[in-house]
Amino acid sequence: MSTPEPALQVVALTRTFRVFERRRGLVGGLRDLLHRDYRELRAVDAISFRVAAGEMVGLIGPNGAGKSTTIKMLTGILVPTSGEILAGGRVPHRDRIAHVKRIGAVFGQRTQLWWDLAVIESFTLLGKIYGVPAAALADRIDRLDAILDIGALLRTPVRKLSLGQRMRCDLAASLLHAPGLLFLDEPTIGLDIVAKDGVRAFLRDINRQFATTAIITTHDLRDIEELCPRILILDRGRLLYDGPLDRIKAAHAGRTRLMVDLLAAAPLAALQAIGGAAVTWEQVGPVRYRATFDRRVTRPAELARALLNRFAVSDLQIPEPSIESVIRRIYAEGAVPPPEPAGAAPPPEGGRR
Amino acid sequence: MIRALTAFARAGFLRLVAYRLRYVTGILTYTINVSVYYFIWRAVYAHAAPGTELRGYALSDLVTYVALGWIIRSFYFNNIDREIAALVEEGQVTTYLARPTSLLQAMTGLAAGESLFRLATFTGPITIVIFLLFPVGGPAGPAAFAAFLASAVLSFAIFAYLNFLVGMVAFATRSIAGLISAKHYTIQLLSGLLMPMAFFPDWLRLASDFLPFRHIAHTPAALYLGRAAGPELLGALGQQALWAAILLVACRWTWGRMVRRLVIQGG
Numbered sequence: 001m002s003t004p005e006p007a008l009q010v011v012a013l014t015r016t017f018r019v020f021e022r023r024r025g026l027v028g029g030l031r032d033l034l035h036r037d038y039r040e041l042r043a044v045d046a047i048s049f050r051v052a053a054g055e056m057v058g059l060i061g062p063n064g065a066g067k068s069t070t071i072k073m074l075t076g077i078l079v080p081t082s083g084e085i086l087a088g089g090r091v092p093h094r095d096r097i098a099h100v101k102r103i104g105a106v107f108g109q110r111t112q113l114w115w116d117l118a119v120i121e122s123f124t125l126l127g128k129i130y131g132v133p134a135a136a137l138a139d140r141i142d143r144l145d146a147i148l149d150i151g152a153l154l155r156t157p158v159r160k161l162s163l164g165q166r167m168r169c170d171l172a173a174s175l176l177h178a179p180g181l182l183f184l185d186e187p188t189i190g191l192d193i194v195a196k197d198g199v200r201a202f203l204r205d206i207n208r209q210f211a212t213t214a215i216i217t218t219h220d221l222r223d224i225e226e227l228c229p230r231i232l233i234l235d236r237g238r239l240l241y242d243g244p245l246d247r248i249k250a251a252h253a254g255r256t257r258l259m260v261d262l263l264a265a266a267p268l269a270a271l272q273a274i275g276g277a278a279v280t281w282e283q284v285g286p287v288r289y290r291a292t293f294d295r296r297v298t299r300p301a302e303l304a305r306a307l308l309n310r311f312a313v314s315d316l317q318i319p320e321p322s323i324e325s326v327i328r329r330i331y332a333e334g335a336v337p338p339p340e341p342a343g344a345a346p347p348p349e350g351g352r353r
Numbered sequence: 354m355i356r357a358l359t360a361f362a363r364a365g366f367l368r369l370v371a372y373r374l375r376y377v378t379g380i381l382t383y384t385i386n387v388s389v390y391y392f393i394w395r396a397v398y399a400h401a402a403p404g405t406e407l408r409g410y411a412l413s414d415l416v417t418y419v420a421l422g423w424i425i426r427s428f429y430f431n432n433i434d435r436e437i438a439a440l441v442e443e444g445q446v447t448t449y450l451a452r453p454t455s456l457l458q459a460m461t462g463l464a465a466g467e468s469l470f471r472l473a474t475f476t477g478p479i480t481i482v483i484f485l486l487f488p489v490g491g492p493a494g495p496a497a498f499a500a501f502l503a504s505a506v507l508s509f510a511i512f513a514y515l516n517f518l519v520g521m522v523a524f525a526t527r528s529i530a531g532l533i534s535a536k537h538y539t540i541q542l543l544s545g546l547l548m549p550m551a552f553f554p555d556w557l558r559l560a561s562d563f564l565p566f567r568h569i570a571h572t573p574a575a576l577y578l579g580r581a582a583g584p585e586l587l588g589a590l591g592q593q594a595l596w597a598a599i600l601l602v603a604c605r606w607t608w609g610r611m612v613r614r615l616v617i618q619g620g
Contacts, residue, residue, distance in 0.1 A: 015619075017619060069619070072447070072619070075451050076451075077447060077450040077451055077615070077616060078616060078619050079616050079617050093616060096450075096616070097453045098453075100450075100451050100452055100453050101453045103451075105448075105451045107447070107448070110443070110444065110445055110447075110448060112448050112452075114364060114368065116368045117364055117367055117368055118367075121363075121364060121367055122364075124360065124363075125360045125361065125363070125364045126452075127360075128356050128357050128359075128360030129357050129360065129452055129453060129454045130452075130453060131356070131453075
């Protein structure tokens with residue numbers, strides 16, 4: 001079996017910005033008028049990865065990690081400082097118009113629909129912009145309606161839609177011209193839980209039905225868990241990890257946490273009897289205690305059962321680590337799991353700075 | 354290309370349907386504006402003998418000139434500059450860059466649709482109201498009237514391109530509220546909307562010959578009044594068309610540079 005052509009190939013992609021550094025104080029302000037000091041900021045620092053056709057990849061990282069800059073370069077609206085991008089045989093920024101014709105983009109914070117127009121009118125206009133024949137457009141809208149259930153919204157002006165409805169319409173809008181590559185920038189931001197679930201289900205369906213390759217940036221770990229078998233973790237412009245989410249989680253199983261609220265305070269020693277030396281107990285509130293343990297050694301369910309048997313428990317939870325905390329720990333500890341043996345990016349060069 | 358332009362025009366047309374109140378207040382505003390200038394000019398001519406001409410215009414000519422100026426303004430007007438400023442402020446320009454279309458095409462298309470909408474629903478009623486209320490004269494002849502119609506279309510192009518260029522400044526300075534209002538008054542004065550160029554001091558009239566503004570209001574109204582005939586008529590239209598072409602090239606060039614700047618510097 002030969003390796004299929006990747007939908008996207010990125011090699012040593014780098015982008016620097018010149019940032020104006022303000023001097024302090026009144027005199028500094030005056031000196032700024034005469035001569036400005038610039039500092040070079042590496043927003044994206046030599047990242048490499050490939051995305052196979054039909055794959056859904058999560059691009060995650062804290063604010064300022066370089067996600068948006070990366071997406072802008074991949075969509076062709078920002079020129080890289082160095083490095084290469086190849087998408088469908090094209091260099092996005094060199095061939096911007098041809099490139100954007102075959103990609104779709106959804107920016108969760110913004111809409112690409114026209115505020116005062118009925119949804120269907122925005123769709124018609126987008127169809128014309130992308131040169132989709134009328135019959136093909138109607139057929140496409142039908143198919144998207146079957147997945148996104150937007151038929152009832154088509155005659156409504158965009159400004160009257162709820163955020164969840166708008167997001168569904170924005171997703172449909174980005175898929176009208178049957179793009180091979182889809183960029184989703186925080187597609188569930190600001191949505192309630194039901195709407196978030198809906199959007200995730202639609203994205204899975206779209207991926208299955210149209211085999212659309214998608215790159216998703218998000219701050220919501222659930223998005224990644226439900227959509228992306230593979231994640232790229234960026235921090236301060238560098239690619240820290242490229243591989244399945246499970247492996248990241250496994251690598252951090254050693255720091256699983258359990259929070260328990262008791263009905264009445266208990267001595268810490270009584271809790272320490274549970275789980276033995278493998279579990280570290282701390283008191284974090286009047287009746288709240290925290291256990292830190294390795295879930296490969298101590299099973300969370302056993303720990304919970306022991307607690308429930310011996311104490312009057314009012315609440316008990318095993319919080320999922322947030323993306324931020326996982327990334328922060330990866331960065332602080334340099335605890336990057338080994339890269340995939342084949343097809344994945346080389347580990348970031350130079351290690352920690 | 355053309356298909357997308359007409360699609361934008363359709364969208365611009367539909368977008369205006371949404372605002373009915375603006376429609377009613379619009380008719381009122383235009384009627385009030387014409388009233389103001391009508392009474393001002395009547396006061397100017399009050400002590401002159403009937404039939405007196407000032408700088409080549411009788412009172413009846415001026416009333417017609419001012420009325421026509423406002424009537425066609427109800428057609429060519431648009432807010433492209435404000436819309437671009439809003440797009441820049443909201444960071445929506447990215448959305449346009451990520452599409453196979455240019456902002457110039459999108460903006461002029463939307464504006465053309467709006468203008469067609471206003472022509473159909475707004476300019477008609479305003480024309481009727483103004484003709485009923487004020488002693489507005491007819492066109493100088495069929496050729497003058499045809500030239501006037503063609504000229505009004507070119508007014509749209511010049512006005513739209515000027516607004517687009519003003520909007521482009523928003524990329525450099527973020528806020529262009531001051532510039533927009535400066536442009537508003539510049540156009541109101543130098544387009545000849547308030548008075549014909551003949552009433553300007555010599556130096557300003559001479560300067561306005563080398564500027565595009567007078568082709569927005571003065572040229573169509575002067576053509577309607579028959580101030581240019583034969584080769585002069587064609588010359589006036591030709592000059593107007595030349596300015597439209599120059600501004601179109603300027604818009605394209607500026608947008609191209611803006612795209613390059615945005616794409617290289619990252620907005």
